[in-house]
Amino acid sequence: MAKLAPLIAPSILSADLARLGEEVENVLAAGADIVHFDVMDNHYVPNLTFGPTICEALRKYGVTAPIDVHLMVEPVDELAAMFAKAGATYITFHPEATRHVDRSLQAIKAAGCKAGLVFNPATPLDVLKYVMDKVDMVLLMSVNPGFGGQSFIPAALTKLAEARALIDAYVAEHPGREIRLEIDGGVKTDNIAAIAAAGADTFVAGSAIFGAKDYAATISAMKAAIAAA
Numbered sequence: 001m002a003k004l005a006p007l008i009a010p011s012i013l014s015a016d017l018a019r020l021g022e023e024v025e026n027v028l029a030a031g032a033d034i035v036h037f038d039v040m041d042n043h044y045v046p047n048l049t050f051g052p053t054i055c056e057a058l059r060k061y062g063v064t065a066p067i068d069v070h071l072m073v074e075p076v077d078e079l080a081a082m083f084a085k086a087g088a089t090y091i092t093f094h095p096e097a098t099r100h101v102d103r104s105l106q107a108i109k110a111a112g113c114k115a116g117l118v119f120n121p122a123t124p125l126d127v128l129k130y131v132m133d134k135v136d137m138v139l140l141m142s143v144n145p146g147f148g149g150q151s152f153i154p155a156a157l158t159k160l161a162e163a164r165a166l167i168d169a170y171v172a173e174h175p176g177r178e179i180r181l182e183i184d185g186g187v188k189t190d191n192i193a194a195i196a197a198a199g200a201d202t203f204v205a206g207s208a209i210f211g212a213k214d215y216a217a218t219i220s221a222m223k224a225a226i227a228a229a
């Protein structure tokens, strides 16, 4: 099954937040495709990051690239609606953080955004098959959510293959449907080929990109490794 064109999604969690607009501009100019925006509420995860006003500020600053909002919040619906108004393109959430997964997906799509589910390393993909018609993105965590800079959990490779098979089977029966398979956590230039080979088409990388001196060289190396996988 042909995969979608690969997308590199730098996580702004690892950016210099005092210069966020400039950092996002630089990373997009360096070849990034989509901006990964980690929202943490000090409740669903121990860390606390940024809300919809920062997303809106990036839009006002002139960012036109897709913004991929990864909600690590509980509950989901109120913040999802705020992010839809703030200019999010994708809004993904963790199924265990909402009481009604199908309703939350419907609400995100009704608000004009693409919707997705996020699965923690030890969370099974079970719910996915019941909501495939409402999902535009499946995001697999390859670290436990809450922090940048953690190491990739290798079991995510097996899970990627499992998710890839589910997506391909669904898309084969629903021509024209596009469902992205995103990986998030510990993605580096030296493991991205194996991750691509396992089935991912959208690659979040925070510390590997923003921690590098040369964003363009790092993103090019990642794209080359994916192309060769």
Ligand SMILES: O=C(CO)[C@@H](O)[C@H](O)COP(=O)(O)O
Binding pocket: 011, 013, 014, 036, 038, 070, 143, 144, 145, 146, 147, 148, 149, 150, 184, 185, 186, 187, 204, 205, 206, 207, 208
């Ligand atoms: O959602 C998260 C962490 O919870 C991620 O998006 C991280 O921000 C990725 O950072 P690196 O592992 O690439 O440094």
Ligand SMILES: [Fe+2]
Binding pocket: 011, 036, 037, 038, 070, 184, 204
């Ligand atoms: Fe994330």
